[in-house]
Amino acid sequence: NAGVTQTPKFRVLKTGQSMTLLCAQDMNHEYMYWYRQDPGMGLRLIHYSVGEGTTAKGEVPDGYNVSRLKKQNFLLGLESAAPSQTSVYFCASSSGQGTRGEAEAFFGQGTRLTVV
Amino acid sequence: AQSVAQPEDQVNVAEGNPLTVKCTYSVSGNPYLFWYVQYPNRGLQFLLKYITGDNLVKGSYGFEAEFNKSQTSFHLKKPSALVSDSALYFCAVRPGGKLIFGQGTELSVKP
Numbered sequence: 001n002a003g004v005t006q007t008p009k010f011r012v013l014k015t016g017q018s019m020t021l022l023c024a025q026d027m028n029h030e031y032m033y034w035y036r037q038d039p040g041m042g043l044r045l046i047h048y049s050v051g052e053g054t055t056a057k058g059e060v061p062d063g064y065n066v067s068r069l070k071k072q073n074f075l076l077g078l079e080s081a082a083p084s085q086t087s088v089y090f091c092a093s094s095s096g097q098g099t100r101g102e103a104e105a106f107f108g109q110g111t112r113l114t115v116v
Numbered sequence: 117a118q119s120v121a122q123p124e125d126q127v128n129v130a131e132g133n134p135l136t137v138k139c140t141y142s143v144s145g146n147p148y149l150f151w152y153v154q155y156p157n158r159g160l161q162f163l164l165k166y167i168t169g170d171n172l173v174k175g176s177y178g179f180e181a182e183f184n185k186s187q188t189s190f191h192l193k194k195p196s197a198l199v200s201d202s203a204l205y206f207c208a209v210r211p212g213g214k215l216i217f218g219q220g221t222e223l224s225v226k227p
Contacts, residue, residue, distance in 0.1 A: 004159075033215055040125070042206065042219035043160075050213040058214065090159060092215070104150060105215055107159035 002026050006091050006108035013081045013115045021076040021111050023091030031094045032074035033105065034058075034066060036087040043090065049074055081115045088112050118143045118211040122218035129197045129225050137192040137221045139207030148210040149190040151181055153203050154220075160206060166190060177201070197225045 007022045023032065030051050035043040035058075045058030047066040055066045063085060065077045074093075078085060094105040119142045129135045141147055148167055152160040164175025171183045181192045190207060202225045207218040 031213060031215075035217070040219065042122075043217040045214060045216060048214060056213065059216070092160075094215070104162040104165055105160075107152075107161070109159045110157075 004091055004093055004106050004108040006089075006111050008111060009109065010112050011114070013078075013113065015082060015115060017081050018077070018079050019081065020078075021089055021091075021113075023074045023076070023093075023108060025072055025093040025106070027093060027095070027106065028071070029093035029095050029106075030071075031105075032068065033092040034064070034074065034076045035090045035092065036060065037090060037110075038087050046076065083115045086113060086115045118209065118214075118216060120207050120209045120216055120218040122207055122221045124221050125219075126222045126224065129223070131199050131225055131227050132196055135194050135197045135201070135223065135225070137205050137207075137223060139190045139192065139218060141188050141190060141207075141209045143209050143211050145211075147190075149181075149183065150208040150210070150215075151175065151179070151190075151192050152206045152208060152217075154206065155203050163192070163205075199225050199227055201225050
């Protein structure tokens with residue numbers, strides 16, 4: 001049972017390039033999340049999804065887009081990368097448990113992105 | 117605005133002593149509160165959660181947390197710290213579909 005898998009694990013981009021980060025979960029979870037982690041800033045929510053075909057903005061959505069075409073996958077796109085997007089990106093998923101949201105989240109191992 | 121605050125960037129404890137990592141929250145309605153731990157170069161791992169019921173919640177690795185509604189706090193505790201507890205700890209709150217984290221507290225346990 002793989003849990004939450006992020007691809008790739010490392011990437012170096014040049015300013016202005018685009019890329020897509022893939023998050024895949026095999027737990028049939030409804031909710032999926034994308035975070036960025038920066039020193040002293042904790043984890044900041046970029047976008048999230050409460051079900052297949054739905055997405056919503058988090059705390060820091062600018063410069064990112066997401067798609068949830070399949071329940072098991074949540075893609076994070078950077079259309080034109082900037083040095084400020086250098087960070088470690090984490091994906092997470094959890095079961096929805098209806099609207100109560102009491103289920104804990106499971107995290108991937110992270111993607112270290114450097115934009116030069 | 118719904119948020120979580122961890123007022124201490126770092127907590128230092130001697131092995132065998134009790135530890136507390138503080139968390140306060142601001143959320144409308146009933147809060148769903150979580151603690152996670154992160155070891156170097158790893159993703160976050162779930163420790164414990166408060167949904168409803170007893171104010172003292174027990175979790176993994178001997179950790180527990182006390183929910184205090186009047187003080188809007190959810191402090192993480194352990195009676196006797198281990199060197200292996202040294203890690204980054206995050207408090208989180210779930211308003212609706214979001215899951216929002218505090219800025220993290222670095223716990224250092226010295227022998």
